[in-house]
Amino acid sequence: MRIAALGPEGTFSHELAVKISGGSGVLLLPTIKRVFDEAESGRSLGLVPVENSDAGGVGETLDGLMDTGCRIIAEYYMQIRHNLASDGVTAGGCRVIYAHPQSHAQCSRFIEDLGIPVIHTASNADSAQLALKNSGSCAVTSLSAAKISGLEIISPDIQNSENNITRFVLISSDRGEPSGENYGVPEMAFTSGRKKCSIIVDPEIDRPGLLYSILGVFAGENINLTKIESRPSRRGIGSYVFFIDFEAECVEKLISSLKRIAKVKELGCYGREEV
Amino acid sequence: MRIAALGPEGTFSHELAVKISGGSGVLLLPTIKRVFDEAESGRSLGLVPVENSDAGGVGETLDGLMDTGCRIIAEYYMQIRHNLASDGVTAGGCRVIYAHPQSHAQCSRFIEDLGIPVIHTASNADSAQLALKNSGSCAVTSLSAAKISGLEIISPDIQNSENNITRFVLISSDRGEPSGENYGVPEMAFTSGRKKCSIIVDPEIDRPGLLYSILGVFAGENINLTKIESRPSRRGIGSYVFFIDFEAECVEKLISSLKRIAKVKELGCYGREEV
Numbered sequence: 343m344r345i346a347a348l349g350p351e352g353t354f355s356h357e358l359a360v361k362i363s364g365g366s367g368v369l370l371l372p373t374i375k376r377v378f379d380e381a382e383s384g385r386s387l388g389l390v391p392v393e394n395s396d397a398g399g400v401g402e403t404l405d406g407l408m409d410t411g412c413r414i415i416a417e418y419y420m421q422i423r424h425n426l427a428s429d430g431v432t433a434g435g436c437r438v439i440y441a442h443p444q445s446h447a448q449c450s451r452f453i454e455d456l457g458i459p460v461i462h463t464a465s466n467a468d469s470a471q472l473a474l475k476n477s478g479s480c481a482v483t484s485l486s487a488a489k490i491s492g493l494e495i496i497s498p499d500i501q502n503s504e505n506n507i508t509r510f511v512l513i514s515s516d517r518g519e520p521s522g523e524n525y526g527v528p529e530m531a532f533t534s535g536r537k538k539c540s541i542i543v544d545p546e547i548d549r550p551g552l553l554y555s556i557l558g559v560f561a562g563e564n565i566n567l568t569k570i571e572s573r574p575s576r577r578g579i580g581s582y583v584f585f586i587d588f589e590a591e592c593v594e595k596l597i598s599s600l601k602r603i604a605k606v607k608e609l610g611c612y613g614r615e616e617v
Numbered sequence: 618m619r620i621a622a623l624g625p626e627g628t629f630s631h632e633l634a635v636k637i638s639g640g641s642g643v644l645l646l647p648t649i650k651r652v653f654d655e656a657e658s659g660r661s662l663g664l665v666p667v668e669n670s671d672a673g674g675v676g677e678t679l680d681g682l683m684d685t686g687c688r689i690i691a692e693y694y695m696q697i698r699h700n701l702a703s704d705g706v707t708a709g710g711c712r713v714i715y716a717h718p719q720s721h722a723q724c725s726r727f728i729e730d731l732g733i734p735v736i737h738t739a740s741n742a743d744s745a746q747l748a749l750k751n752s753g754s755c756a757v758t759s760l761s762a763a764k765i766s767g768l769e770i771i772s773p774d775i776q777n778s779e780n781n782i783t784r785f786v787l788i789s790s791d792r793g794e795p796s797g798e799n800y801g802v803p804e805m806a807f808t809s810g811r812k813k814c815s816i817i818v819d820p821e822i823d824r825p826g827l828l829y830s831i832l833g834v835f836a837g838e839n840i841n842l843t844k845i846e847s848r849p850s851r852r853g854i855g856s857y858v859f860f861i862d863f864e865a866e867c868v869e870k871l872i873s874s875l876k877r878i879a880k881v882k883e884l885g886c887y888g889r890e891e892v
Contacts, residue, residue, distance in 0.1 A: 375729065395854040398676055398847075401722060419854065443718050443737065447676060454650065462718065462737040507854040550841040554832040566825040568855060571847045572673075579670040579694065579782040580843060 344369055345512070346380040347389040352467035352487030358420055358510055359389045361617045372464070378406035381513045388412065388513040394422070395507045397447040399571050403511075404585060407542065408573070412513040413610035414540055418617055422506040424449050424466075427493035428473055428480040436480035440469035445482045452500040453482070467491075511612075538568065539593050540609035543600060544575060544583040552603070553584070559599045565590050619644055620787075621655040622664040627742035627762025633695055633785055634664045636892045647739070653681035656788045663687065663788040669697070670782045672722040674846050678786075679860060682817065683848070687788040688885035689815055693892055697781040699724050699741075702768035703748055703755040711755035715744035720757045727775040728757070742766075786887075813843065814868050815884035818875060819850060819858040827878070828859070834874045840865050 347359035349370025359368045371377050374390055381388030390403045406412065424445055426433060439453060439460045446453060446460055453460060458480075463469045466483045470491040473481035481493065488495055545552045560567055569587040590596060593611060600606050622634035624645025634643045646652050649665055656663030665678045681687065699720055701708060714728060714735045721728060721735055728735060733755075738744045741758045745766035748756035756768065763770055820827045835842055844862040865871060868886060875881050 372734070375725065393849075393854070395849050395856075396851055398849050401673055405722075447680075450650065459647070460739065462739055464735065464737050503851060505853050509854060550839070551836045553842065553845065554829070554836045557829040557832055561826045561829045564825070567828065569847070569857070570828065570845075572845055574668075574670050574673050576671055576778060578780050579668070579784060581670075582844070 344386045345389050346371055346377045346386040348374055348377060348465065350465060350467040352470065352484060352490045353465050354420060354422060354484055354508060355389055355391060355510070357484065357486050358418060358617065362389070362418070362615070374400070374402040374406060378410045378412055378513070381412050382410045382515050384515045389510055390513060391508050392511050393509050394444065394448065395505065396501070396503050397444050404571070404573050407609055408583065412515055413517065414511045414612050415514050415610060416512040416612050416615045417538065418510045418512070418615055420508050420510060420617070422448065422501060422508050423485065423499055424482050424501045425485060425488060425495045426480050426497040426500055427470060427483050427488040427495050429493055431478060431480060433480070433496050435478065437478040439480050439482060440472040441482035442466050442469060445469070448502060448506055449482055449500045451502050452497070537613050538587055538589055539611040540585065540587050541597070542583055542585055542607040542609065544605040544607070546605055548581065555603055556584070556600065559596065560588060563596050565596060619661045620664050621646055621652045621661040623649055623652060623740065625740060625742040627745060627759060627765045628740050629695060629697060629759055629783060630664055630666060630785070632759065632761050633693060633892065637664070637693070637890070649675070649677040649681060653685045653687055653788070656687050657685045657790050659790045664785055665788060666783050667786050668784050669719065669723065670780065671776070671778050672719050679846070679848050682884055683858065687790055688792065689786045689887050690789050690885060691787040691887050691890045692813065693785040693787070693890055695783050695785060695892070697723065697776060697783050698760065698774055699757050699776045700760060700763060700770045701755050701772040701775055702745060702758050702763040702770050704768055706753060706755060708755070708771050710753065712753045714755050714757060715747040716757035717741050717744060720744070723777060723781055724757055724775045726777050727772070812864055812888050813862055814865055814886040815860070815862050816872070817858055817860055817882040817884065819880040819882070821880055823856065830878055831859070831875065834871060835863060838871050840871060
């Protein structure tokens, strides 16, 4: 099955989708929301960034997991390297920098030191295209987007952290057991087994100590949380839902205990795939 | 004391800063990071958005609270209304929409229905300016930014939620008791007293059940958490710190109990100010 991902050509999502698609094809879409819609329709799998080690959760992806019926069937970790690129301008000659807001956040120290105005764009690939079109400008972009646009790298590895990692998840509308054959992608291994599970817990009504009770269910089962992230419930300010990732072999008992105290949406159990 | 806020003229931050400055003056700066730097220098107070009921936490502000010595001295809640504005183009005639990423997220349904490409900008005011300069384009913007640029509102109230609220905090490098006189702004009431406190808890080393132990300290003292939000610790993927807001009259015992199990940064106790 083909993989839908955020385009245009040259985004980190595109690069990863090509690596894991194994010849099944990649469909590039303009927004993360459109990737979720495509995956939910069952026509494609979807590949979306869910968090970055520097900039945090990706709101559009968390909203997609909350709002659609898509489930997570695998996760991937990708080392992120950003570069300053231009069409013949030196770093000192840039009068304006094009950058995606997440890339800006991940390269904030380098950009702040330059002291040049930054214009936000919709993707790293758009940043590269804009730097190509507008003379005297530079782009924060990936190596592959710079290559595609024919830009020259003028400062490599400008991200704040040497250890900048983005976690991606592969999503599907399918409710069956994830396997390469099920998705018509035998190259995809799904070998690492079901190790991590993701859920959204919605307390619906807030009461003191509720989150403590929720975490008590995990502690009681000796289950390790690998992540907890709050997001607005959209019922008003101060009302939240919680995205929780945890490691467990068997989730049935945990989920039924949780459901006694809060609304639970299961996002799937899945393994980490290497690329 | 004057108040530094994210500019240019016409941002929601600017609108609120003018309301609360009481004639002490407003300094508009191009990024939230610069607002933190200005407040940390002691030359101004800073006003920054910290979370929105639809789009969630504002990463740059959370990073500023983590990285600088600024403390929170008051909080404000502002009703957010977004509009589609243009220089004589109808909604159907827009070929491109300029929008700040947070505004885009908060108006995603309306924008998705239009099906027009979106270009991200650095502020609502920039969106309005770009719509003015580029014919056939529209902007998602505030009423005040539309007015300043001379744009016409073609669709009012396009935000996803009728109840869209942004919470702002006023920050200062001062460690003393917040009072209007201390800051040379007698118009600022600081009347609502110290009701809410904010801290950052850094577990430093992850171990199963650690967050549960942290929340247990609050439960043991019968203290109500009003918010918990995780952010990357920047030590690598899967490592987090927690921003916690809670309501308490006396925090000394709580903080010393917490410090036995994790690193704690106190961001201040403060009241909610009405505007």
